[in-house]
Amino acid sequence: MQSPEWENINVSVLQEGYREGAFWLRGQLRNDSPVPVTRWLAMGSARLQDVQLHLSEPLTAGVPGAGLRWQPPQVAGTKYASAQREVQGRTALFALTLAPGEQRTMVLRVAGSSVIELGVALWDPAVFREEEGRELAIQAFVIGIALVLVTYALIQGVEWRDRGSVLMAVWICSALLFILSFQGYLYLYLLPRGGMWLVRVPITLGCLTTLLHLRMSYLLVSLDQLPRWERRWKRIYDVMSAALIVVTIWIAAGDFRATAPVANAIAATCYLMWAASMLHGWRHGLDNARLLAISFGLAWSAMWLKMLELNGLIVHGILPDWQFSTLFQLGLLGVASTMVVGRALQLHHKFEQMQWSVLSLRMREQFKLEQAVNHRTSELRAALEVADHARHSKNGFFTSISHDLRTPLTSILGFADMLQAAGGEQGRYGRIIVRSARHMLSMINDLIDYAHGDRMDLSQPRPLYVHGLLQTIGQEGAALARRQHNAFSLDVSPALPPVLRIDAPRLRRLLGNLLDNAAKYTREGSIRLEVGWQAAAVRSGTGVMEMRVSDTGSGIPLHYHASVFEPFERAGADRSQPGLGMGLALVRQWIQQMDGQIALQSQPGQGTVLTLQLPVALADEQDIARDDCREDSNTHPLIDGTGRRLLVVEDSPDIADLLVEQLEMLAFEVELYADGESAVARIMQTDKPAPALVLTDYLLPAAKGGEVLRATRQHLPGVPVLLLSATLRPPTDRPDDLAFDACLLKPVNFMELQETLARLLGLPLPQLGSALAGTVAAVGTVAAVAATSETTGDTAGQDPLPPQESLQQARVLIDSGAVSDLLDWGDALLQQHPQCAGFQSRVGQLLREGDLFAVEALVNTALEAVRAGE
Known part of the structure; x- marks a missing residue:
């Protein structure tokens, strides 16, 4: 500060560009007024990094600069935190107060990595704050308008799916941040701690803004539509974008002093190329090119002047910082307003054109559709007439053929009834024939109903005796197994309830298909049907009926396991076997309709196991319909029970009424009891006539069928006891003298009941020849x-x-x-x-x-x- 090499300067602003080292300024301050005066020393640029003010002690006489004593320096600039400064502001400010007649020497030291731009001025504090408020108001007004444009551009871009409008909104925001950082507002309001970032942010945001401006212009102007230049401009813009991306990253993270001049040069080159591309597009009639070139001219000019100033090529006084910012922002608003409005009009016009095109296309398509509908309607009307005629023909055909389908089965049923009347082995075969024929008759009826339009795919469960159904299915399975000399066994779990709510015809078809498949592909082996029961764990009154059909046949290879459930697939089996390959497909379809599941386990040479799991509901014997309590609908009297008394114990009213009706028709005298306790009491009465036979259910109120058996053996020795049960297995944990004489399953088959009664009571049965007498x-x-x-x-x-x-x-x-x-x-x-x-x-x-x-x-x-x- 005592150096004799100080030079006088005659400019209001010292512009040195990017220089290394520090700059020193020295001056004299004197108060000639009779009152103390306070002034603020302001440095014009807000981007100065390190500013120090050295102020001498007061001088009242003597030569300036001789024997000076200096006060501790005051600091300002972006290097220091705002709290370290005596006067807050967006630029470097120092407060100076001189007494009347006081004279001081000041020395300013300015250093930093950014552009050195020195403009020293003394301000009255009130005037400075007034001027600062005016600039801030103008800045807020311009920013408010810009934010309105940003909002409108975003809404327009999102609503109309216009990427150009969205990119324009992002570019405006980036430009505003660049201006705010250039003027020091980021340091004043957002980054008051200072630091190197405040030096990097302005030029980094400037490069980013330039990059966004290039991409927005290329997209809005559609330079790719220029003939013979579409690829060239695309390549040029891609190169400029890549260069700006690299220099932006370099500025943010690299050597700032070395990168900043390069970044300014690249940005200037990019704007020159942008101007050339806009003029080229304007010349070839691209409307947005003309619009961008005109609207951005003011901002583009201000930016070029400022770049020349920053690099020390022109005098600073032409364009101060706040004037540059205002000029740039006005140009920015002009660009944004013009582009937003122009883009909106362009999109609206385009939208109207699209609407008219869509409306025209819609009218043409509507006309074509009307023609197609009319043509299709006439075709459908003709097809409906043909279908209606075919329906009438089909109904007539099925009306006539229904008799032809049912009559042979009716004849079979008639002759099977005669076989039943013969008793013995022939009677048992007759009953099997009757059950199978009725099952086939039911399927024929379903087929005819389906042909008439009735639904067959709906499951219709109802209460029935499941053990009796399984015994019937087992008899059919045994007959199927015998065709190829196979052994058959039926194993029903004792836990299976006697009465379930189930779709019996469909279950019979399910198991029948599986047993038929097993019988086809098993020779001299064994076939087994196992039925188990799993009570529901969550909801009472339901359970899962698990049915497993296993055989020792040829088995199914693993790669066929998925396809065997498809229609017309036979898993590579012997094609000489009859059938179309629909059995397992129908089984899976039916079991799924009944909310069940099917699983397959099979290996070649080890047989096949098919497991069905069917959820069913429990039912009570009282819920069974009267028609389902008996197996056969037509009963021919085979025996004469005149003079014989039967004691019947049955708690189900429907079954009891049927038994009494049929037994009385056979001339038996019947005593009916609804519970085991009253039946035991009657058996113990020796003063009343003894019955010839006791017919009892097992699960009875008050006392079970076993108690009835015990009382009969004790008080009526020699009187046979016939068990009519709903389960396949009567109790076997009794001595031989307490075993039932015979057991029959529900539902009641009265032909079988007559045969059993004749055997137990020694009654004669008619011969088969006499049964045919009525026929001839x-x-x-x-x-x-x-x-x-x-x-x-x-x-x-x-x-x-x-x-x-x-x-x-x-x-x-x-x-x-x-x-x-x-x-x-x-x-x-x-x-x-x-x-x-x-x-x-x-x-x-x-x-x-x-x-x-x-x-x-x-x-x-x-x-x-x-x-x-x-």
């Missing part, structure tokens, strides 16, 4: 009529026979099994030959009963009689 009664009547006519030649009082031609036509229909055509033949016979009404009536009755064999015998006898009479 009608034939004998016709033969007698023919013989009478032939002997006497007088048909008075007898039904006349049809002509030979008509009877021969009937024989053709009988040979083809056309039952419906036979009914039509009878109607035509009655119209053409009313005198044959009796014959026609007998034929119709036999057809309704399904006895085609009797009809054939009747027609053959009549035909022989007519031929003999000729």
Whole structure:
């Protein structure tokens, strides 16, 4: 400070650009007024990094600078925290107070990595704050307008999905931050602790703003539409963007003093190239190019002047900082306002064009659609007419064929009933035939109902005796297993409840398909059906019925496990086996419709195990419908119980009523008791007539069937006890003298009941030949009529026979099994030959009963009689 090499300067602002080292300024301060004066020494630039003020002690006389004593220095600049400064402000400020006539020497030391820009001025504090407030108000007004434009651009970009508008909003925000950092507002309000970052932020934000401006301009102007230049401008803009990205990162993290001039040069070059591209686009008629070039001209000019100043190429006084900021912001607002409004108008026009295009396309498509709908409607109307005709034809076909499908089964049922009447092994076979035929008749009825449009895919569970159902399925499975010399076994868990709410026809088909598959692919092996029960753990009254069908057949390879459940897939099995491969597909479909699951375990040569898990609900015996309490619908009396008393113990009213009704029809005297306790009391009464047989249920109120058995053995020795149970396995933990004489399963099969009663009571059963006597009664009547006519030649009082031609036509229909055509033949016979009404009536009755064999015998006898009479 005592150096003699001080030089006088005659400029108001000293602009030295980027220089190393420190700059020193010395001056004299004197107060010539009669009062103390306070002034603020202000440095013009807000970007000065390190400013120190050295102030001498007061001088009242002598030569300035001689023998000076210096006060501790005051500091300012972005290097220091705002709290270290005596006067707060966005620029470097020092407070100076001089007494009247006082004179001092000041020395300023300025150093830093950024541009050295010195402009020293003394301000009255009130005037300075007034000027500062005015600048701040202008700045807030400009920022407010800019934020409104940012909001509008963002809304416009999001609403219309316009990337250019969104990029414009981001660019405006970046430019505002650049201006605020350039003027020192970031240091004043956001980063008051100071530091090197305040030196890097302005130029870093400047490079980022330039990068965003380039990308926004390229997108809004659509430079890729310029003929023969689309690839060139794209390459140029990509190179400029890459350079700006590199220099921005370098400025933020590298050597600032070495990078800052390079960054300014790159930014200046980018703006020159931008101007050239806008002029090129303007020349080729790109509207946004003209708009950007005009609107950004003011801001672009201010920025270029400031760059020249920062590098010391022009005099500072042309454009002070606040004027540059104002000019740049006004240019920025002009650019933003013009672009936002212009972009909005452009998008609105484009949107209107799109609306008109869509409306035009919609009208054309609507017209085409109307034509297609009209054409399709006419086709559908024609198809509906064809379908309606086909439906009527189908209904007529099924109406006629339903008789042809049902009648053979009805005949089978009739002859099976005769077999049941024979008793013994033939009776057992007859019962199996009856159950299977009824099951097939039910499936035929379902098929016909489905053909008529009824739903078959809905499960219809209802309460039934599940053990009886399983025994029937087991008998069918045993018959299937015997076809290829297989052994069959049925294992039902004792835990399985006797009555469940289940869809019996569907369950029978499920297990029937699985057993049929097992029987097809197993030879001289074994087939097993196991049924278990798992009570529900969460909700009472329900459980899971687990059914497992296992065999020792050929097995299924692992890679076929998934495909065997698909329609028409047979897992590479022997194609000589009958079937279409639909069995397992239907099983899976049905079990899923019943909310169940199916699992397959199989290996080649080790057999197959299929497991079904079916959730079912528990039911009570009282819930079973009356028609489901009996297995057979038609009962022929086989035995005569006259003079014999039966004691019946049954708690279900429906079953009790059926037993009493059927037993009384067989001439038995029946005593009915609804609980075991009252039955035991009756057995113990020796003064009343002893029953010939006791028929009891097992699960009874008050006392079980075992107590009834014990009382009978004790008080009525020699009287047989017949158990009618809902489970497959009667209790076996009793001595031989306390075992039931016979056991029957519910639902009640009265043919089987009659056979069992005949065996236990020693009653005779009719022979099979006498059971057929009723079938040929009608034939004998016709033969007698023919013989009478032939002997006497007088048909008075007898039904006349049809002509030979008509009877021969009937024989053709009988040979083809056309039952419906036979009914039509009878109607035509009655119209053409009313005198044959009796014959026609007998034929119709036999057809309704399904006895085609009797009809054939009747027609053959009549035909022989007519031929003999000729």
